[in-house]
Amino acid sequence: MNKSSVKKTIRMNISFILILLICILGLRWYQVQLKNTYDQQLDVLTERMDIIQTIESLFDDTFYQGRSYIAFELQLFLDKIDKNGNLLDTEISRMETKWDGEDVLVREVRLFKDWYYTDYLPLLVTYKQENNQAGIQQVALDQGGVERVDAFLSILTREYAQLSLERESLQAEKEDKTANSQLVFFVFILVIIMIFLVIFRLFVRQLALPLQDLAETASQISIGAYIDSFNYTKRNDEVGVLSRSLEKMVQKLQSSETELMNQNEELLVQQEELTSQQQRLEEAFQKSRENEELLSRRNQFINGLINTLDRKELLDSIIDSMVHFTKSTKGLIVLLDENKSRASHGLNNQEIQQFLASIDESAGITKMKRTMEPFVVRRESTPGERGYVTEPYSSYDLTLPIFLKDSELAAVLMVTRLGHKFSDKEIKGFDGFCKQISLSLEKLNLYQESENSRKMVQNILNSIHEGIQLVNEEGELLHVNEKLKEILGLENQTLLRGPSKNWIRQLKEKAEHPDQLVAFLQSSIHGEQQDESFIFQLKTIPARMVQLYAQTLYRDGKKSGTIFEYHDITKQYEVDQMKSEFVSTVSHELRTPLSSVLGFTELMLNKELKPERQRKYLLTISQEAKRLTSLINDFLDVQKMESGKQTYHKDFCDLQHIVEDVVRTQKVNTDKHEFVVDVQAAHRTVLGDQDKLIQVFGNLLSNAVKYSPNGGKIIVKIRGEQTRVAVDISDEGLGIPPEAIPNLFAKFYRIDNTDRRKIGGTGLGLSIVKEIIKAHDGDVQVKSEQGAGSTFTVRLPLVIDQGDSLAEPEEKGESQAHIVLVEDDLSLASLLKDELKDNGFFVTHYTDGDTAIEAILNKLPDAVVVDIMLENSIDGWSIIKRLKAEPKTENIPIFISTAMDEKEKGQYFGAAGYLTKPFQLSRLSNYILQVLLENEREGQIMLPNPEKDES
Known part of the structure; x- marks a missing residue:
């Protein structure tokens, strides 16, 4: 140990780590055991509380269902009681496994359940089925139903409260012991830190400081300093070995210094010789670089031409x-x-x-x-x-x-x-x-x-109205046209080039059921297809139906590729679907009232009925016949509108009267709805066909009633919007899905929804509403929230100046064209005059033909508008004849405004335009402007204001 500081340090660290790991594992084992012990006890108490709470909830629901059965005598309440009984048996079984010998509460629950389901409830059910109210009351008094139930529920409540207290006490005990274990762990960490500091101090004194001293000595040696003695040479560990080695190295360096000086002089001589050789090499290298640069410029030149x-x-x-x-x-x-x-x-x-x-x-x-x-x-x-x-x-x-x-x-x-x-x-x-x-x-x-040939081929392909795709015999994409990109929704993308798997993968992402499409494409490319075409649907919005044709191309008798032709058949597919749906809908809508008519007629023919029943049957037959008539009229109206043969007899109408009449009619057909008419507009007069407007609001109110089957409030609000009057019809019904609103006014369109399908209808009502309102220069819009109702808004041009004076302006502008209006209907004359004035004309109005002719001869106008049927005056034909007979008035353009359909006669007399009442007022202004411009009238023609409404 004394001979190796490294071994000493390693053993000290290993001992320290082992002690640390043993203590940490011991403390962790204690905490885990503590947590598991208390968690098991808490889980048992929690599960017991859950069982008691579930049993109490099931009994509460059972008592409620029992009282509901006694009150309403419905089988579904007994079914619910039986289901609760099964659930109670399950929970009681769980209770028996969790109470470990504490069977008093279990036995009490089991006895109460058996009493209620076996003795008490069956007797009540029997008396209820016998309608024996006295028996029910007697059973309740004899068996103490309410008192026993309350007593039983109080037992469960006490037991639940007792378990809750035990769990809280156990939780507090767990938290205290956990806190104590954490405190012990904190003290242990402090002790470990102190031991580590002691070890670190020993390491610094024994190893770090000597190594630092030796490092400083080595630095002095490296800069040439003279070192006469070294410390630590008497130590037996690594520091001593290193100190002795440095001492020997310094001695050898000093002895070798003289020898190195001699060798240095010899090296200087050799360096001079190497320098001269280097100069020769640099000259050769420079020449090589010039040649390399020449070749590089040649390569750059060639690459510039190639690339x-x-x-x-x-x-x-x-x-x-x-x-x-x-x-x-x-x-x-x-x-x-x-x-x-x-x-x-x-x-x-x-x-x-x-x-x-x-x-x-x-x-x-x-x-x-x-x-x-x-x-x-x-x-x-x-x-x-x-x-x-x-x-x-x-x-x-x-x-x-x-x-x-x-x-x-x-x-x-x-x-x-x-x-x-x-x-x-x-x-x-x-x-x-x-x-x-x-x-x-x-x-x-x-x-x-x-490239010119390719562009020509591409232009030819782009001029084709079908999508074209050309692939070679291996399926690699060669050409596509712009129409194909449009069909596939790839206007801002390109079909992937390369092998067939690239563009086929791109098509798969666009198509519904792509596996069948891929099979058709693969079989077509490899010449194995049996079908001439394939129909698939694209995942575009809206969805598109595409019919795909494949044709093999040959060159010199060998297959050279395949051409695919994509036909967009969405419109055709939608028409086919619409036809099928229309036939189904019309069959249903026509057969239903016919069945009622035939059924009640057969009853009246084959049976002797009382007069009041006969009247009831006849009333039903009449209503169904009216319904049939309404359906047929809708079909005829749509046909007339499409062919342009629908006629309108317009006059001044008060929208409030029309709306109130329609509301009164609708009230008779329903007792679930509340109708509210809210009039907020001071002016409500419009120019329109009263019968057609009644049809419009009748359809809208009928829809509001039909599509709010649960009743509710229907509000009709009439309000003013500058030059228009708006009518809002709001209901609280089913509402309309957002995706259905754009197609709502299309013919035969019905929302694909079971709740609406069972209501019935042909899908023509709203399309008729839109056409009628359009013919009145108005518009109809809808706002809806699904499940919260809908609001349809009809806007029509407002007639405010109906009763205003027709007095002429005092002066005519220099740039204004002068129009003479001959019309005996003051209301229509007011409308025509306002229309012409709004378009920059100066208008003079006359109701008498002779007076008009005299005024025209005195002051020549630029154009004349004349009605044929004039009361208390010469007719319009006479006015035209006299004006055409005068040389100075024969070239004045004359426009006929009349209810008579004699256009050929008007052309014969030389009229510049013929308008059959009723007509759009803007047509008259457009006619006059067009004719005056063609005749190159001197002066300025005042064109209509583009911001002005067409009416």
């Missing part, structure tokens, strides 16, 4: 490399094509244009075409080339030809070197570069031809 397929980039690379490689100051390369493509280095635009202008007439280039040899021109340098040098010197222009394989001169390359001529050896060396440039130009031409 680009862009014409401009290639020419720039050629001229920059040639100027650098030939050590020139400037240069130019020109392709002898139609565009004279070129690139320059160090030249200004004037110099380039001068060369281009003389290239076809240059004698040197003409000779070069014939001899196919480069030539050099020696000339005096220009002032711009000399810079700050005042003395003139020579410049040398080297022109190099670049020929294609067929000896056609493809390009001319010219470089200029200042003050140094080109040697014949250099010019011959440049010939190899010209051949390399020629190959690069030919490669570029071939690439451009190939």
Whole structure:
């Protein structure tokens, strides 16, 4: 031990670690045992409390179900009691295993359960089924049902409280002992730290300080200091050995110093000889570097030609490399094509244009075409080339030809070197570069031809309205068109190139049921498919249906690839689905009322019925017949709207009266709903077809009733919005899913939901509402929260100035077109006049034809709007005839506004436009503007305000 400090230190550390581990493991074992002991006891108490709580809860529920059965006599309450009985048996069994001999409580629970289920409850059930209320009361009094139940529950409560107290006491005891063990562990850590400090102090004194002293001594030796004696040489451990070794080393160094000085002088002589050899090697190395640089420039030049397929980039690379490689100051390369493509280095635009202008007439280039040899021109340098040098010197222009394989001169390359001529050896060396440039130009031409062909093929593919995909015989993707990317939803992506597994994997991510699609693609690529086409669905939003065709391509009798054609059949698929759904829906909606009509009719024909029953049956038949009529009318209305044959008879209507009439009608059909009409608008008059508006609000209110089957409040709010009046119809029903709202007003569309399917309907009501409101220059919108109801909002143009005076403005603007309006209906005249004024016209209104003609002759207007049927006046045909008969008025455009459908007659009389009432008011303004612009009326035509509503 005294001879080795290392062994001493190791044994001390091992002893310290063993003691530390033993103490830590002992303390940890004690804590684990303490925790496990108390946790087991706490788990037992907790499980007992859980059992008691579960039994008490089951008995409470059983008593509640029993009282519910006595009150309502429903079998489901007895079923629940039986289920609770089974659960109680299970919990009592658990209780017997957990109470270890403490069977008093277990026996009490078992006896109470047997009494309640065997004696008490069956007797109550029997009396209840016999409707013997007195017997039930007597049983309750005789057996003390309530008192016994309360007593039993109090036993469970006391037992639960006792267990809770025991658990809290045990938990507190556990926490105290755990805290004590932690305190012991803390004291143990303090002791360990003190022992470690003692060991560390011994280590520093015995080993660290001597080593530090020896390190300082070694540092002094390294800088040449003289050391006469060493400490620690008498120690027997490693420190002593190291001290004695240093002492011997110093003695040897001192004895060798003289010998080294002699050797140093000999080395200096050898160094001089090596220096001269090094100079010779550096000269050879410099020459090698120059050759390497020359080869590097050649490689860079060749790489610049190989690594680009862009014409401009290639020419720039050629001229920059040639100027650098030939050590020139400037240069130019020109392709002898139609565009004279070129690139320059160090030249200004004037110099380039001068060369281009003389290239076809240059004698040197003409000779070069014939001899196919480069030539050099020696000339005096220009002032711009000399810079700050005042003395003139020579410049040398080297022109190099670049020929294609067929000896056609493809390009001319010219470089200029200042003050140094080109040697014949250099010019011959440049010939190899010209051949390399020629190959690069030919490669570029071939690439451009190939690229033009590829672009033409791609443009052809992109012009096809179906998705096209071309693969080779191994399945590698060759071409796709833009339509395929659009179908697959890859507008901003590209189909993966390379093997078929790449693009097939990309298609799998896009398709539903991808395994079948992959099988079809693989069999088509390898020529094994049996089916001509395959239909699959894409995971796009909205989903798309695609029909895929495959066709094998052959070249010289051998398979060369496969072409896939993708047809987007989503619309066709949706139409087919809609047709099937429509047939199913219509069959149901028509058969149901027909069944009722036929059934009640058969009853009335085959049976003698009382008058009141006959009246009831006839009322039902009448209602079902009206329902059938309504369905047929919906189909006819949709057909008329689609064909443009739907007519509207518009007049001024008060929306409040229409809404209130519809609400009164709907109240008769339901007793679950509360209707509220909230009128907030001061002006409610619109121009519309009253019957069609009644149909609109009837459909919306009927839907509000149907789709709130549990009743609730239906609120109809009429409110003003500047130039419009809005009607909100809100219900508290099922609501509408967000994804269904965009399709809600489509024909035959019905939400795919069982709760709504059983309500019935053809899916035409809302589409009819939208068409009618659109024809009234309005709009309809919906807001809904699923499960919380919906709100439909109808907006219609408001007529506020219905009763305003039709007095004319005092002055007409210089840029305004003058329109004469002949109309005896003051309300319609007010609307037409406001429409024309809003579009920048000056309007004069007359109700009498003779007065209008006299005014027109006195002051010629730009256009005339006339009604055919005028009361107490000549008719519109007479007005038109008289105006057309006068030379100064025969060219004035006349527009007919009438309820008569005689358009051919109007054209015969020379009318510029014919509008059949009712019509959109904006059509009249557009007609007049169009005709006036075509006739090039002098002055300014005031175009309609684009921000103004169309109405």
